[in-house]
Amino acid sequence: MSVCAILFDLDGTLTDPKLGITRCIQYALVELGYPPPEAEELLWCIGPPIQESFSQLLQTSDHGVLKEAIALYRRRYSTIGLWENTLYPQITETVKEIRVAGYKTFVATSKPHIYAKQIIEYFGLLSLFDGVYGSELDGTRVVKGELIHYILVTENLLSADVVMVGDRKHDMIGAKLHNITAIGVTYGYGTEEELKTHGADKIAHSPEEIPGLVVV
Template sequence: MFVSNYAILFDLDGTLTDPKPGITRCIQFALSELGYRPPDADKLHWCIGPPIQDSFSLLLKTSDDTVLEQAISLYRSRFATIGLFENSLYPKISETLDAIRFAGYKTFVATSKPHIYATQIIEHFGLSSLFNGVYGSELDGTRSVKADLINHILVTENLSPSHVVMVGDHSHDMIGAKHNHVTAIGVTYGYGTEEELKSYGADLIAHTPDDIPKLLVHSYELRLSHSH
């Protein structure tokens, strides 16, 4: 199996790392500073993965850019120094990435999180050598929509959609993959349910990180059968 021209895109939050403490504490901090009583961390799970502006818009029930920019600014003031390291790798992630790289695949991070933070997190966990590149949004929100980000990676890296797999835990990852005609693997150990992932187009489901390499072989065989 010749896979050197195949690329695997990994979401970050809820797929490679569990960022719950950092993200929820930074949201609580921002809401408190704005004079709101923040929800408990367990009531903020749905904020892990989507663009942060969307989460604040729902939390504050507003689309007022001035208010949202203030909330994001407060969130980032804590996240940039403390929050991004209140984070842990899911078990077996390093070994999973090793196996995928050993098989000859290219690997990229594809996250709605600003790439300036994503790069620091990947370095912090010693994963930099296991990725060909780290892609995220800009601080102004450009490419925070997963479909735009995946398209940007395909163009920048000159990748054929039929040779790319997106791995993520959220409906946004599945929608972005389908929008770009990319195979989607949904992971259930993060913050999305199997039902949500399948309803938004997941082709395959991984229940643990070490399911992913096996599913890549399966997705390759699926593609071959579709092309004949």
């Protein structure tokens, strides 16, 4: 195995965005006239593309309705929600250890990259990543498989040289689409069963376990 680059998901892998994401979803639903579920009932929304989550919450595929819901979500998220976020313990040390071992590191998130970069900067992690990749505000590259393809092409990486680390099935599916080794983390918002069902090759139960699974 000639791994040289590690892709990290953001929400549920590097940071815990529970407070910000759930509050912004609740805000959008209230503004649309819907009773908002409790935060604990919205944890499944952490990880998937936000349009996908609103489609299920509102039981609609109507583009206009979803566009309005996302706009309301972003109204609060861009000014308040993205800061209602915490760094998982030992993440800084974990990424540093991987970089010291000679690996390149990238953020690969379905979240718009303009928000992702602000979050990475806020936590003082920007110098620990060779690039921060995410979707565009219009939904381009919101699907993890498309995002990973974009990173591979942009960074001139071979699938065999890359490992994807993430906490939800979307990370595993995206990785397997490109025959990339996938490490699922269970301290985020996906279960071990979800991760293994969708192709996780290895499982990390804490950030400290990740270097041992990727550094060879």
